[in-house]
Amino acid sequence: MGQKQLNNMGSLGLYASWLLPLLCLVIFPCPPVRSSDVTMADAAHHQEFARRLALFSINVYDKLTAQKPGENIVFSPFSIQTCAAMARLGAQGQTAAELDLGLGLASSDPAKIAQSFHQVLAAYQDSQILRIANKIFVMEGYPLRQEFDQLLTKQFLSAAQNVNFAKSAEAAATINGWVEQRTNHLIKDLVPASALDANSRLVLVNAIHFKGTWLHQFPKHGTRQEAFHLDGERSVQVPMMSLKERFRYADLPALDATALELPYKDSDLSMLIVLPNSKTGLSVLEEKLRVTPLSSITQALHRTQVVVKLPKFKAEFEVELTEVFQKLGMSKMFTDQAEFGNMLQSPEPLKVSAIIHKAFIDVNEEGTEAAAATGIVARTKRSIVSLEEPIEFLADHPFTYALVHQEDLPLFRGSVVRLEENSSFSSEHDEL
Structure with missing residues (x-):
């Protein structure tokens, strides 16, 4: 995968910058292994959340620039962190600990983690400028654990929807249609049908879309x-x-x-x-x-x-983020020893097989349109x-x-x- 830089300067859209980061975190099977609401008004919590997200942002940026030197970088740290945090709520043991540290989370308590994201998500719930949406798609016949489901629904404002992953094209169309609709049709084909099959269990998706005009437009x-x-x-x-x-x-x-x-x-x-x-x-x-x-x-x-x-500029960026996560200390989630036992009611072991991120930006005279989507596919384990x-x-x-x-x-x-x-x-x- 790579990044291609676009620069069709003659026919730019109505808004000054369109930014589309896209993350897909795929969880696959592996063999069994032996062995209170916080709101935006709470300034202290929000500042700490912002500080940690900024640190995570620069850590990811640093790894991406090293991995793809000489390329224009575009990504959404908030989209990546939000989606990975949703997966963290279903993690246990060392896998959870690595995610807490690597994502820069302020707590290891799933309820508190969820609350910290809720304060941002809830603040923009009715915004016409910035729209953030989360959803979980679950394989028919595989119910979520109640605690996991409640945290996603109440704190990440994510409603579960049953799909049949065995019908991969149909399931991918359902997921991608939801993402496309939430991102003003700017993000298409987040999850390829080839990433889904009868062993798939769930897909977690985060979509973020911003549309605005410059306060002072360029003539x-x-x-x-x-x-x-x-x-x-x-x-x-x-x-x-x-x-x-x-x-x-x-x-x-x-x-x-x-x-x-x-x-x-x-x-x-x-x-x-x-x-x-x-x-x-x-x-x-x-x-x-x-x-x-x-x-x-x-x-x-x-x-x-x-x-x-x-x-004026346009840039498109695409990268597989497994190496970035591993370099940030989040490696167990990709191994057969991964611990995601808090997601499903059934005891099937899960692991992450891939993290895909895509992004696009278009900057012109009038404003900015930005969108990002993050999906997690889960499968049974295999000066002056x-x-x-x-x-x-x-x-x-x-x-x-x-x-x-x-x-x-x-x-x-x-x-x-x-x-x-x-x-x-x-x-x-x-x-x-």
């Missing part, structure tokens, strides 16, 4: 063909959006970088862009970000006049800045970004390291 007439520097020597001509406005901005000398927050209209979400000062400085910046809390960047932001130049002059934030070289909640909860994360030249832009732009 289309201001977009011009300009250079994007791939490294110290090579550059490509791309459509560069331009806007002069008051934004929250930070000079970050310790990171040798600057940061800019682009807010969305009628939303508590924004895109945070961190731009290295050097055209070849992204890898050094990424290393520093490993030990830099997201909150330390957002707290440094202050409102000032900024001239922003940001390229002058405010007098506008600051220039010129994103004409590789940078990293995150779609974040106002309290530093990263829903999506990515980087732009390469763009393709678009020869059709000039003629189409001239016609505007």
